[in-house]
Amino acid sequence: MHPILKLLAQRLALGIVLLFAASVLIFVGTTILPGDVAQSILGQSATPQALANLRTELGLNDPPVARYFAWLGGVLQGDLGTALTNGRDISESLGGRFRNTMFLAFWAALVSVPLAILLGLIAVRFRDRWPDKLISGITLTSISIPEFLIGYVLMFFVAVKLGWAPSVAMINDSMTLGQKLNAISLPVAVLTLVVLAHMMRMTRAAILNVMQSAYIETAELKGLSTFEVIRKHAFPNAIAPIVNVVMLNLAYLVVGVVVIEVVFVYPGMGQYLVDHVSKRDVPVVQACGLIFAAVYIVLNMVADIVSILANPRLRHPK
Amino acid sequence: MNEQLQQMSRDVAKGRMTRREFVGRAAALGVTAVAANAMLASSARAAGPVRGGTLKLGSSGGESTNTMDPALTASEVPLSNIRHWGETLTEVNPDGTLEHWLAESVEPSADAKTWAFKIRKGVEFSNGKTMTPEDVLKTMQRHSNDESKSGALGIMKGIADMKVDGDNFIVELETANADLPYLMADYHLMIQPDGGMDNPAAGIGTGAYTIEFDEPGVRHGFKRRDNYWNPDKRGFTEFSEVLVLNDATARTAALQSGQVHMINRVEPKVASLLDRAPNLSVKSVSGRGHYVFIAHIDTAPFDNNDLRLALKYAINRVELVDKILRGYGSVGNDMPINKSYPLFDNTIEQRTYDVAKAKEHYAASGHDGSPIILRVSDGAFPGAVDAASLFQQSAQAAGIPLEIKREPNDGYWSEVWNVQPFCASYWGGRPVQDQMYTTAYLSTADWNDTRWKRPEFDEMLLAARAELDNAKRKEIYSKMGQMLRNEGGLILPMFNDFISGVANNVGGWEDDPNGEVMNNKSSIKCWVMDT
Numbered sequence: 037m038h039p040i041l042k043l044l045a046q047r048l049a050l051g052i053v054l055l056f057a058a059s060v061l062i063f064v065g066t067t068i069l070p071g072d073v074a075q076s077i078l079g080q081s082a083t084p085q086a087l088a089n090l091r092t093e094l095g096l097n098d099p100p101v102a103r104y105f106a107w108l109g110g111v112l113q114g115d116l117g118t119a120l121t122n123g124r125d126i127s128e129s130l131g132g133r134f135r136n137t138m139f140l141a142f143w144a145a146l147v148s149v150p151l152a153i154l155l156g157l158i159a160v161r162f163r164d165r166w167p168d169k170l171i172s173g174i175t176l177t178s179i180s181i182p183e184f185l186i187g188y189v190l191m192f193f194v195a196v197k198l199g200w201a202p203s204v205a206m207i208n209d210s211m212t213l214g215q216k217l218n219a220i221s222l223p224v225a226v227l228t229l230v231v232l233a234h235m236m237r238m239t240r241a242a243i244l245n246v247m248q249s250a251y252i253e254t255a256e257l258k259g260l261s262t263f264e265v266i267r268k269h270a271f272p273n274a275i276a277p278i279v280n281v282v283m284l285n286l287a288y289l290v291v292g293v294v295v296i297e298v299v300f301v302y303p304g305m306g307q308y309l310v311d312h313v314s315k316r317d318v319p320v321v322q323a324c325g326l327i328f329a330a331v332y333i334v335l336n337m338v339a340d341i342v343s344i345l346a347n348p349r350l351r352h353p354k
Numbered sequence: 355m356n357e358q359l360q361q362m363s364r365d366v367a368k369g370r371m372t373r374r375e376f377v378g379r380a381a382a383l384g385v386t387a388v389a390a391n392a393m394l395a396s397s398a399r400a401a402g403p404v405r406g407g408t409l410k411l412g413s414s415g416g417e418s419t420n421t422m423d424p425a426l427t428a429s430e431v432p433l434s435n436i437r438h439w440g441e442t443l444t445e446v447n448p449d450g451t452l453e454h455w456l457a458e459s460v461e462p463s464a465d466a467k468t469w470a471f472k473i474r475k476g477v478e479f480s481n482g483k484t485m486t487p488e489d490v491l492k493t494m495q496r497h498s499n500d501e502s503k504s505g506a507l508g509i510m511k512g513i514a515d516m517k518v519d520g521d522n523f524i525v526e527l528e529t530a531n532a533d534l535p536y537l538m539a540d541y542h543l544m545i546q547p548d549g550g551m552d553n554p555a556a557g558i559g560t561g562a563y564t565i566e567f568d569e570p571g572v573r574h575g576f577k578r579r580d581n582y583w584n585p586d587k588r589g590f591t592e593f594s595e596v597l598v599l600n601d602a603t604a605r606t607a608a609l610q611s612g613q614v615h616m617i618n619r620v621e622p623k624v625a626s627l628l629d630r631a632p633n634l635s636v637k638s639v640s641g642r643g644h645y646v647f648i649a650h651i652d653t654a655p656f657d658n659n660d661l662r663l664a665l666k667y668a669i670n671r672v673e674l675v676d677k678i679l680r681g682y683g684s685v686g687n688d689m690p691i692n693k694s695y696p697l698f699d700n701t702i703e704q705r706t707y708d709v710a711k712a713k714e715h716y717a718a719s720g721h722d723g724s725p726i727i728l729r730v731s732d733g734a735f736p737g738a739v740d741a742a743s744l745f746q747q748s749a750q751a752a753g754i755p756l757e758i759k760r761e762p763n764d765g766y767w768s769e770v771w772n773v774q775p776f777c778a779s780y781w782g783g784r785p786v787q788d789q790m791y792t793t794a795y796l797s798t799a800d801w802n803d804t805r806w807k808r809p810e811f812d813e814m815l816l817a818a819r820a821e822l823d824n825a826k827r828k829e830i831y832s833k834m835g836q837m838l839r840n841e842g843g844l845i846l847p848m849f850n851d852f853i854s855g856v857a858n859n860v861g862g863w864e865d866d867p868n869g870e871v872m873n874n875k876s877s878i879k880c881w882v883m884d885t
Contacts, residue, residue, distance in 0.1 A: 075768035083800040086503045093503075121419035122555075122570060129418070129570075188603055196610045203607040204412075204614075206573060206597065298601050301608075303572040311417035311571050314764055 043344050051337045058329035059111070059322075063104045066318045066325075075316075107322060117319040119312070126323050130308070134327065136207060137304035140220055141289035144227035149282055152232050156239025156278075157271070161262055163244070172240075175233035187226045187299040194222060205300040223300045227293060231285040238281035242274035249273075276343040283339035291328040358383070403862060407882040408593040411871065412605050412614035416598035418571025422555040424544040425497060425504035430618060431574070433541055434596050434874045438576040439480060440544030440559035443471055443490065443523075444535050446785045446873075448866040450696050452535055456485065456545055456560060457523070466530035466820055471523045471538070477583045479547045480557075480564045487518040492549025494523075497542060506542035508793060508800060530820030532827070533788045541874075562589025562878055573597045576877075590862070590881035609634060609855045615882065616860060618870045620853040621736070622680035628855055638682050639852045641867040642694045642783025642790075645678070645735040646686075647728065647745070651843035652805040653775040655726065659841055660719035665726075666705060667712035668749040671847040677744065678737040682853055686846035689835040690781060690790050694849075694867045697787060697824060699832035702839065712752035725757035729770050733763030734778035735850070742778060745847075772803045779803065785868060787831050791815050795838065804843030811837060859883045 074090040091097060110117055116126040155175070159168040178186065195203035201221045211219070246252065247270050255269045256262075294306030301307075305324060312320035416431025424436045443457040454460060457471040477485045496502065498510035515526040525534065544550075544559055557565040560583065563576035574596045578589050597614055599605040605617045606624060610631055620628060620636055629636040649656035649665070656662060671685040684692065687704055730742040739760060746756045761770050761777075770777050784790040793799060796815060797807040811834060818830040838844065852870045856863050862880040866872040872879060 083507055085500070086507055089501050090503050119419065122421040124570075191603070191607045196607050199611060202613055203611050204597065204599065204604065208567075208569070208573070299604055301572075301597070301599055301601065301604050303569065307571065308418045311419055315417065315419045316765075317419055 040344060044341060047337055047340050047344070051333050054333050055326075055330060058333070059108060059326055060104075062322050062325035062329070063100075063107065066321050067100050107319070111323075111326065116323040119317055119320050121312070121315050121317045121320075126320055130305070130320075130323055130327070132209075133303060133305045133308045136302065137290055137293070137306070139207070139216070140223060140227070140293065140302060140304060141286065143217070143220060144224045144231070144289050145286055147224060148228040148231050148285070149235065151228065152235035152282075153239050153278065155232070155236045156243065157266055159236065159240045160243045160247070160266055160270075168240075171236065175236050178229040179233035183226060183230045184295050184299050186229055187222070187296060190222050190225060191299070203300070205302045207303065220302070223293075223296050223302055226296055226300075227289060231288060235278075235281055235285055239274070239278050242277040243270045245277075246270045246273045276346045279342045279346075280339045283335040287332050287335045290331045403590045404881045404883050405590050406592050408595060409591040409860070409877060409880060409882050410595045410597060410614040410616075411877050412597045412599040412608045412617040413871070414598075414600045414602070414605060414619050416571060416596070416600065420570040422557045422565070422568065423550075424542050424546075425502065425506070425554060427542060428505060430870060430874065431596055431598055433869075434871070434877055435568075435574050435576075436541065436544055436557075436559075437561065437874055437878055438563035438594060439557045439561040439565060440546070441561050442541065442543050442545065443473075443538040446536060446539045446868050448864055448868065448872075450694070450785070450867075452539070455539075456490070457535075457538070460535045462532070462534075462822075466532050466534075466822060467527050469525045469527070469534050470519070471525070471535075472521055473523055474583075475521070477560050478581045479560055480579050480581075481547065482581070483547050485545065485547070485560055487521060487523045489547050489549060490523040490545055491516055491518050492551060493543065493545050494525075494549075496546075496549040496551055496554070504542055506540050509537045509540055509542075509789075529816055531788070532819060532822050533786045536786045537789060539785065563594060566593070571598055588878045594877045596877060606855065609857065612857070615857045616871060616876055616880070617855045618852075620855045622678075622682045622853065625680070625682060625853050633859075634855055634857045637854045637856055637863065637865060639854075639865040639867050640684055640692075640694060640849065641852050641869070642692065642849070643852070644686055644690060644692075644781050644783065644846050644849045645674075645738070645741065646690075646779050646781060646847075647742075647845040648777060648779050648804050649843040649845070650775040650805045651841075652807075655719070655721055656775055656843055658719045658721070660715045661721055661726075662841075662843060662845075664712045664715035664719060664752070664754055665749070666845055667708045667715060668752045668754050669745050669845060669847050670707040670748040671705075672707070673744055673748070674741055674847045678741045679848060679850055682851040684849050684851075686848050688839040688842065688844055688846050690783070690794070690838075690844065690846060691787055691831070691835055692849050694783070695787050695790075697828040697831050699828060699835065702832065702836055705839070707748060709752045712749070712754065716752060716754050723755060725755045727757050727759050727776060729759045729761050729774050729777040731761040731763050731766045731770070731778070733766040734771070735780040738778040741847075772801065782869070788815065788819050791834065795842075806838070806842055806844075808837070 074087050074096065107117065114127070116130065118125055119129070155171050159171045162168045191203045194200050202219055203222070205219045205223050207216045207219050243266060252265060252269055255265045260268070293304065294310060296302065297304045297306040305327070309321065309324040411434060413431050413434055415429040420432045422435060424440055427433055427436055441456055443455060444460070445453045445455045447453050456474050456477060458474045459472045461470045462468070471490070473485065473487045473490055479485060494510065494516055497504040497506045498513060512528050512531065513525055514528045517524050527534065546554065547558055562578060562582045562585070564579050566575040566577045568574050576594045578592050582589050597608070599608055599617065602619070602621050606620065606628060608614045609617045625636050625638065649662060651657055651662070666688050675681065675683050675685055685704065686692070687702065691698055693700060728742055728745070730738045732738050742758045746758055749756045771779050781794070784793060792815065794801050794803060795806045795811065796802065797809065797812050814830050814834050818827045821827045821830065854871050859882055860880050861883045863876065864872060866875070
């Protein structure tokens with residue numbers, strides 16, 4: 037078999053194994069949480085009788101192993117079950133939330149990835165001169181400030197003082213694309229500021245690393261301009277590390293934006309997960325956990341595969 | 355000129371002219387915008403409700419796990435939601451009096467054991483069906499049967515029998531209760547067709563609105579319905595929205611930027627700053643909710659009354675009200691009752707911070723000096739951890755070794771409250787003293803979180819309940835309050851205010867101590883003035 041195909045097959049298999057391992061961890065983790073869903077649903081208004089009634093109704097008395105396999109079986113058939121707390125179908129309510137999360141992540145990525153790479157290229161082009169220092173300074177500052185603080189500051193100036201964008205990024209299906217984009221403009225801005233520095237620095241470092249190579253010297257001696265050297269010779273060879281960091285940031289945009297979702301009241305998956313964790317709504321927590329794990333595993337897998345494909349030593353086996 | 359302006363402002367109030375137009379014309383007549391707005395506000399109030407438009411409430415206390423089933427309603431957003439479409443037999447007015455709502459009249463028997471609720475005729479549910487006494491009976495049965503998960507189960511316990519007799523819904527009690535009509539105002543007991551037996555979360559009721567969209571944890575929308583029976587009192591806006599804004603900063607920003615008209619739970623630390631904004635005002639209402647530390651009086655070392663008294667004298671109530679509530683509240687007196695209750699006895703002496711007395715009682719308790727563990731979490735009430743630290747310091751001055759153990763917010767109500775012997779907690783209060791005491795201080799109460807079990811107290815409670823003479827009832831309640839204050843496991847340093855933020859173009863706001871944002875009725879009772 038071609039070594040690339042073999043590597044790819046191995047990588048795919050590993051991803052599936054990881055996903056199963058994650059499902060076990062998620063199930064065990066949710067099972068050992070203190071308290072139970074019946075208690076949490078009823079809260080302070082729980083009477084022993086109401087509790088017992090609710091527990092029986094929710095099937096909390098079955099053994100855990102049986103519940104794990106029942107759950108896994110359902111998931112494999114695409115059935116995530118129903119939320120214990122309000123009896124809604126999880127796939128249905130999660131679907132809308134997932135679309136919202138992807139919508140926000142998509143626009144944040146669309147703004148931040150090209151911007152980060154462009155800024156990285158500019159930084160390399162003007163290495164150690166003022167544009168480089170300015171770009172690094174701004175991005176490093178923005179990554180050092182907690183994201184909720186950036187959110188609050190933008191909210192105060194842009195939404196409350198200037199009234200340019202809404203502070204509540206609540207989107208729904210009846211809005212037009214333009215209205216939706218207006219609604220998410222602030223969270224997208226915050227997310228861009230948060231992920232920009234990481235991607236920009238990595239792009240800069242990767243390209244600088246390549247720039248040390250002998251063939252770059254050759255290209256320079258050929259008389260190409262610095263920008264041409266970067267674009268034609270350095271950048272393609274730096275793709276693997278850049279893709280890696282981009283994928284990591286994309287994963288963050290999907291699973292790590294809980295704080296932003298809370299601050300801007302964005303109806304995404306993070307908020308949904310947090311609500312259900314505090315209510316011990318185990319099926320929902322499991323479903324979210326599994327989706328988040330899958331997003332991480334798939335994006336990392338894509339990064340690995342791109343690295344493998346981009347590696348000339350594997351592309352041209354001896 | 356003045357007359358002309360007044361006529362114009364009345365036009366605005368009636369919706370014949372927009373607010374913007376008015377300010378423009380007033381400016382042409384040489385009136386400043388501020389004066390024009392003030393004039394507009396007063397004429398709008400005088401002109402009465404404005405119909406139409408959309409009113410938006412930004413509320414904390416909503417989650418994606420919420421349902422429309424009144425039986426499972428336990429937090430602010432679901433409560434605001436069910437008020438839109440559901441109504442109860444009676445309602446408690448802001449001044450504490452009772453209003454007959456779906457029950458046209460209420461008649462007790464001489465011994466206050468049998469009550470007849472005459473059900474209002476010609477009231478239609480939103481599905482077009484006319485409400486009957488049978489629907490009321492079914493509703494009450496759903497909340498009281500043995501399989502019920504209802505939060506009203508505690509209230510329904512004392513009911514021996516319920517039946518329908520002509521136009522009347524009859525309740526027979528095991529023991530007499532003069533406050534039964536108040537209990538029927540409990541928000542869980544929304545009257546639903548057929549009692550909501552088949553689909554309690556469908557949102558069919560006698561309320562002024564129907565559900566337009568329902569996205570738990572995000573937003574809920576309601577549309578005014580035409581066949582509402584009491585359109586002069588409720589349902590002035592065409593649409594009403596409840597937006598779930600749990601983050602305090604997001605909530606305040608949404609109000610300031612005009613995305614919502616009203617918000618609940620303004621943080622005490624920002625309330626006075628927010629009040630300076632020109633387009634809104636902060637409303638603070640003293641209520642019955644209280645922030646407390648509770649000790650199990652059947653568990654050592656709290657089974658010693660001297661130790662309990664030592665702790666009660668060792669807490670600086672004034673400091674807590676100043677620093678934790680920033681003045682938006684009032685000091686408590688170790689009993690769950692304050693001046694917001696009818697029949698409150700204001701002659702009971704106020705307990706204050708007293709190092710000497712605390713020392714004296716601590717010495718008398720013979721406690722061995724080992725740390726007394728107080729479990730807290732900010733989930734118990736906002737600022738609970740800070741309040742506990744202040745308590746620790748003031749107790750230290752009296753030589754009482756208080757140790758604070760911080761617990762996670764998560765699972766606090768299941769793992770700590772009502773389980774651990776000494777912890778921080780919160781009570782929202784109840785409309786009448788009887789209900790408050792029955793819920794948490796009767797020997798048999800499920801939520802007896804201080805383990806207060808005194809037969810003589812129970813007897814007094816039952817006696818007061820059966821007593822229809824208010825002077826005598828007040829006397830009994832006073833004795834009960836003092837007993838709890840002097841011997842109970844409840845350390846009650848403060849009553850918190852309800853603080854809401856309301857935009858100036860909202861009409862119909864009234865301060866209601868029964869709950870946040872007008873007892874969660876602001877969405878159905880207010881209107882927007884410049885629609």
